[in-house]
Amino acid sequence: MPYTFAEENADAIALHVIESDALDAWLSAQDEAVATWARLNGFSGTLGQMLAVPGDGGRIGMVLAGYGTAEKRARVHFPLAHAAAKLPEGTYRIASGLPDEAAETECLGWMLTGYRFDRYKSKSTKPHALVPPAGVDTARVEVLAEAETLIRDLVNTPTADMSPADLAAAAETLAKAHGATFDTIIGDDLLERNFPLIHTVGRASATPPRLIDMHWGEVGPSLTLVGKGVCFDTGGLNLKPAGSMSLMKKDMGGAATVLGLAQMIMALNLPVRLRVLIPAVENSVSSNSFRPGDVLASRKGLTIENNNTDAEGRLVLADALALADEDSPDLIVSMATLTGAARVAVGSDIAPFFTDHDALATALSSAARKIDDPVWRLPFHEAYESKIEPAIADLDNAPTGGFAGSITAALFLRRFVSQSRYVHFDIFAWQSTNAPARPKGGVGMGARALLEALPEMLGL
Structure with a gap:
């Protein structure tokens, strides 16, 4: 991360x-x-406008960053980043103008x-410090x-380097960094341990399917995160057309997001008993592919008529959610x-x-607005149901x-969870165009909102 924080120092440029x-x-x-320079250079405070004001000895004396209007800021993420992205290399300090209530989110955007x-x-990339x-x-x-x-890197990595085995290795590295326990159930052992749907979806791949299981924390309420880890989705025998397949490396975005959220929880040492479950598969085509x-x-004993092999994500999640539900945690979240x-x-x-x-929905919606991580409740x-x-x-x-389609998929997943304290996210995990602080590619969605809401959701 080439943009960093710095201590106060005499060389920092006033922003x-x-x-x-x-x-x-x-x-x-x-x-x-200063006023004359700003007027001569047409500085108007437009969102994203940046103007360096000369100081002594040819150095930059200060920088003016346009923050626009409240209406314009409401249309973008991380408004200050629109100017920060244009700054020359250096160390800067916020000298004036940044609202206190926006400071933390804008610093994250930086x-x-x-x-x-x-x-x-x-x-x-050239270094910048704030x-x-x-x-x-x-x-x-x-x-x-x-x-x-972490979320972006996992989603952006091509499947050749982010197979189910690679995703498991990334999860294990995270577990070791925070002293969490880690286990995987791989290949035919999934059948022995009663995870038939995960095995069915992933069995046609050259890389065996697996269930990743991570535990951390010994005190506090219990939280289980379940993330869809389809490392590539061809659509199976209901093969996707080329245009629909091009972004399918991101079909493990749910897994990446729960790993990112888990990293936040562990690094901040929240008082929870955390479990992370990721069914990691590749939906491939072979002689042993499952069929329409x-x-x-x-795992729960419910039978499923598979009418489209391209609707495989809910299948692997179903087995993982059934396992999660068996422990009756205080909160289950699937992404x-x-x-x-x-x-x-x-x-x-x-x-x-x-x-x-x-109450969970209210906490999530309020937290999302506070920290610029937009969410919206849809109905079960x-x-x-029919x-x-x-x-x-x-x-x-x-x-x-x-x-x-999103509602029926959510209803399908709910059949595998017996408690009401369950939240399911249907995310995109991708930024389609370049934007300041959000370049084209993988992006986290919902994780920061969840983190912000957890104290209220779990009574921490």
Whole structure:
């Protein structure tokens, strides 16, 4: 992470954050040379505008960062990052203008502005450092930035280097770093241990399917995170067209996100008993691929008519959720890049979630607004239950009709959880265009909102 925090020092360049409608008042309080320079260079405080003001000896004396209007800031993530991305190399300090309530989120945006997925490149990024405003918990911000970096790196890595085995290795590295216990159930052992759906979906791959199981913490309420770890999704025998397959390295975005959230929880030493479950598979095509029309067994005993091999994520999650439910934890959260219907409903920027528990939903929604990690509640609509009940089995993994696809998928998953304190996220895990602090590629969705809400959700 080439963007870092720094201690106060004499060489730090003053960075003034200026809203458009506050510009005239700010300029009137400055030396005439500063005001004249700003006016001559057309500085207006527009969001993302950056102007370096010369100082002594040809050095930068200060930098003006446009902060726009409240209306414009509401349309973007990390508004200050829009100017920070244009700064020349150096160390900066926030001298004025940044609202206290936005300081922590904007400092996180500063850190993430430096993110680059450079695993396959030799070019390095120029360093930037920030002396943060007083009162910002820089240790916490650094934890959030590191976890977001983990999520992005995992999602961005091509499947050749992020197979189910590689995903398990990344989870094990995280577990060891924080003193967590780690276990995996691999290949045919999944059948011996009664995880038939995970085995069925992943058995056609050259890399055997597996269930990743990590435990951390000995005190406090119990929290189980379940992440979809489909490391590549061809669609199986219901093969995806090329255009739909190009981003399928990101189909383990749910797994990446729960690992990022787990890193936050462990690094911040939250008083919880944490469990992370990730069914890690590759949905491939081979002579032993599962077929449309097959009736599949599940860990819970429910039978499933498999009407589309491209609706495999809910199958592997079903076995993992059944295991999670057996321990009756205080809260279960699943995260998955599950349906295109969720994107149609809320777009690529919002993480929709489902829960029957109103207090959990309220806590999540409030936390998301506070820390700029947008979420939106969708309903477990009871009237659609019949859509997931086929004629010859207990459940249908791919109801016909095409309507309410995200809801029917969520209802399917809910059949494997017996308690009401369950939250399911249907995320995209991908930034489609370049934006400050959010370059095109993998991105975390919902993890920071969950972290912020956990104290209320679990009574910490």
